[in-house]
Amino acid sequence: MRRLFRPAVLLTLTLMLAGPAAQIGAEAPANLPGTLDAARVTAGTYSSDPGHSYVAWRVNHLGFNESQGLIGDVTGTLTLDPANLAAAKVSAVIPVAKLVTPNPALTASLLAPGADGGKPHFFGAAPADATFVSTSVVPGADGLSAEVNGxxxxxxxxxxxxxxxxxxxxxxxxxxxxxxTVGFMAETTIKRSDYGIMFLLPIVGDEVHLTISAAFEKK
Known part of the structure; x- marks a missing residue:
């Protein structure tokens, strides 16, 4: 599983450095099955495509550069109606235990158990899935963006x-x-200290930048 996701980690790094506009694919080839066209979105309930839905993270490392990682196999449900985007709802399950990084030793340290049964430095050997549940959606004026609170x-x-x-x-x-199918990119920033992950603060950054890419298929 880890080996399968390492190329995706490198691709994610390239996309994040390129910026949100590049992520959306402004210069994508013509005649693709999916295009940036809100008129092609239909109302209904969608389920995520786990093979093409992931959460990437990056955090400052000692002030030198950024450490990066990826969690794939994200599952979830999206309900939306293009005529009433404010009523959209989304939920997701993020399997933290499948976290990978470009470096096996770093991956192992993030998922290492606590010493002598103590609290792990990061997530531990069998971390619970993370979840996101929306509480409100504020559509953007462009018809292509939204702020999703949850x-x-x-x-x-x-x-x-x-x-x-x-x-x-x-x-x-x-x-x-x-x-x-509909696809979305999303970004947010969280503080790991808010979630009880304090190890190596402040030399390893508190702010963790998240980039989410998700594909949802109508059932």
């Missing part, structure tokens, strides 16, 4: 967060029985 539960702690989300594509997926 509660993030991580490491046994629940805190409110706001995701800045953008539609990245909509259409029919020819590789999954013609399922109507």
């Amino acid at each position: 509660n993030l539960t991580l490491n046994g702690v629940t805190r409110p967060v706001t995701l800045k989300a953008h539609l990245s594509g909509a259409g029919i997926n020819p590789f999954n029985a013609g399922a109507r």
Whole structure:
């Protein structure tokens, strides 16, 4: 599992350095199954495509550069109506135990158990899934973006967060029985200290920048 996700970690690094506009794919080839066209979004309930939904994180490392990681296999549900975007709802389950980084030793340290049965430095050997449940959606004036407010539960702690989300594509997926599909990119920043992860503060940053890419298929 870890080896499968390492190329995606490097791709995520490239996308995050390029910026949100590049993530949305402003120069994508024509005639793709999914395009940045809100008119192609249909009302209904969607389920995430775990193979193409992930959360990437980055945090300052000693003031020199950033450490990066990725959690894939994100599952969730999205309910939306293009005529009433403010009523949209989204929930997600993020399997922290599947966290990977470009370095096996770093990955192992993030998932290491506490010494002699004590509290782990980071997530521990069998961390609970993180969850996100939206509480409100504020559509953007452009019809392609929204602020998604909700509660993030991580490491046994629940805190409110706001995701800045953008539609990245909509259409029919020819590789999954013609399922109507919508894709989104979103960003937010959290403080790991808010979730009880205090190890190596402040030399390893408190602020953790999250980039979410999710594909949802209509059922």
